[in-house]
Amino acid sequence: MSETLFTKIVKREIPADILFQDDRVTAFRDIHPQAPSHVLIIPNKPIPSVNDVTPEDEAVLGYLFVVARKLAEQEGVAESGYRLLINCGDDGGQEVYHLHMHLLGGRPLGRMVARA
Numbered sequence: 001m002s003e004t005l006f007t008k009i010v011k012r013e014i015p016a017d018i019l020f021q022d023d024r025v026t027a028f029r030d031i032h033p034q035a036p037s038h039v040l041i042i043p044n045k046p047i048p049s050v051n052d053v054t055p056e057d058e059a060v061l062g063y064l065f066v067v068a069r070k071l072a073e074q075e076g077v078a079e080s081g082y083r084l085l086i087n088c089g090d091d092g093g094q095e096v097y098h099l100h101m102h103l104l105g106g107r108p109l110g111r112m113v114a115r116a
């Protein structure tokens with residue numbers, strides 16, 4: 001499997017505005033933010049998409065939510081509200097095949113996110 005640019009961000013081989021990193025998860029600002037706060041939260045393990053998730057990934061995927069909750073507080077959007085979003089495959093609009101959770105907040109997002 002070829003490395004994605006997110007794997008390179010995890011390894012700090014390419015720059016990113018990293019907000020959090022430990023041995024399981026990395027979180028960094030999206031390069032093209034769709035909201036005042038737009039953070040990508042990813043497992044360090046390069047799971048390509050939700051289609052590739054296995055039972056052994058349960059713990060790290062649950063942990064993404066723990067990190068998301070902390071970052072929502074840190075970003076100051078916990079009270080006002082935010083959206084957590086995971087795209088899968090072409091019709092889901094997935095661009096980078098390293099599973100990632102979007103954390104979007106800081107403005108009313110409407111019922112769904114529309115992307116140009």
Ligand code: 5GP
Binds near residue numbers: 017032040086
């Ligand atoms: P997807 O469409 O796969 O769910 O989301 C991929 C996201 O990655 C997009 O929101 C896009 O703006 C972001 N992105 C793409 N390339 C880079 C990059 O090099 N650095 C960062 N920080 N974000 C990126």
